[in-house]
Every structure is written in structure tokens, then in C-alpha cells.
Amino acid sequence: MNAQLEIKKNLFQQCLEYVEARLGNVQKVIEEVQESLLSETKSTAGDKHETGRAMLQLEGEKAGNQLVEIQKLQEILAKIDISKSHEKIGLGSVVFTSSVNYFIAISAGELTFKDQKFYAISQLSPIGQMLISKQVGDIVDFRNQKFKIEQVI
Numbered sequence: 001m002n003a004q005l006e007i008k009k010n011l012f013q014q015c016l017e018y019v020e021a022r023l024g025n026v027q028k029v030i031e032e033v034q035e036s037l038l039s040e041t042k043s044t045a046g047d048k049h050e051t052g053r054a055m056l057q058l059e060g061e062k063a064g065n066q067l068v069e070i071q072k073l074q075e076i077l078a079k080i081d082i083s084k085s086h087e088k089i090g091l092g093s094v095v096f097t098s099s100v101n102y103f104i105a106i107s108a109g110e111l112t113f114k115d116q117k118f119y120a121i122s123q124l125s126p127i128g129q130m131l132i133s134k135q136v137g138d139i140v141d142f143r144n145q146k147f148k149i150e151q152v153i
Contacts, residue, residue: 004153008082008094010113011103015120018108019073026066033060073106076122080105086152089131091123096151097140104128 036056080092089095095102101118103111108120121128130142131149138149 004085004094005083007113007116008092008103008153011094011111011118011120012077012080012082012092012105014111014113015077015103015105015108018120019070019077019106022066022073023070026063026070029063030060030067033057033063076106088133088135089149089152090133093131094118094153095131095149097147097149099145099147102127102131104131 033056037053037060076091082092084092086093089104091104093102093104095104101116103118103120104123105120107122107125111118111120123129123132127142130140134140134149136149136152140147140149
């Protein structure tokens, strides 16, 4: 496996693990809310009981919304073909610049591969939108900081 493919494969795997971890956390919250709703019995303090149920239902809705967001992240990752190399920056590109390295995928924060830092960003983020369709040699001016695109994989 060549070094470029190894970098991309590793960053992609870290993004998958990020999404799986978030999914596990949300599923745990949903299970806890469902258990709490089932075990909640009518107490003598009726208003307190209703408030508790309402809070649990809100927590369940919040977790449900997070689940939808995670599914969107999974769909984005499913569109990435890590075997493809890119001339112009697009979804799935690894971008080396004169200041920071990026992986255009999902917003997953800082990733590390062999002591190199990369930022997993969404193509819809402000910096992602600036980078899309750029290529090696282009200068990007983002938030009063200029950097040069040195390599795109």
C-alpha cells in the first residue's frame, strides 16, 4: 500500500470510529431514557411525575435528533472513495498546506497519523467551502491567514 493511500485510509478509519463512538453514546442515552420512562411510576406528587416524564421525553427527542445527524455523517462517509486521488480538492481529499493539513470528510476535529496532525472538516464548513475545487499551488486567504496548497491526495 502506498503512503498516500495509507494516510487517507487511516484518516477515513478515524472518522468512522468517531461516528461509531457518537452513535454508541446516543444509543445508550436512548436506552436509558426508554428504561426511565418504563420504570417511572405514578407518584403521589402528580406534577412532579409529569415534569419528570416531560424531561425524559425531551431528552429522548434530543437524542433522536442526534441520531439523525449521525446518520447524515454516515451517509457522507459512504460517499467517500479512499482509493481515488484528487487533482482538485473535493470530498475525500487529504490536503497538505503550508500551515495546516485537512481531510475533507466530516467535522470530526483533530486527527493524528504518524505524528502529523490533520483536521477532519466538512466540505460545508467555512474553510471547507474555501478549499473545494482548489488545487496544488493555489493560495487560500482564510480569516486573515494566507496559506498555500502544497499537496492534494
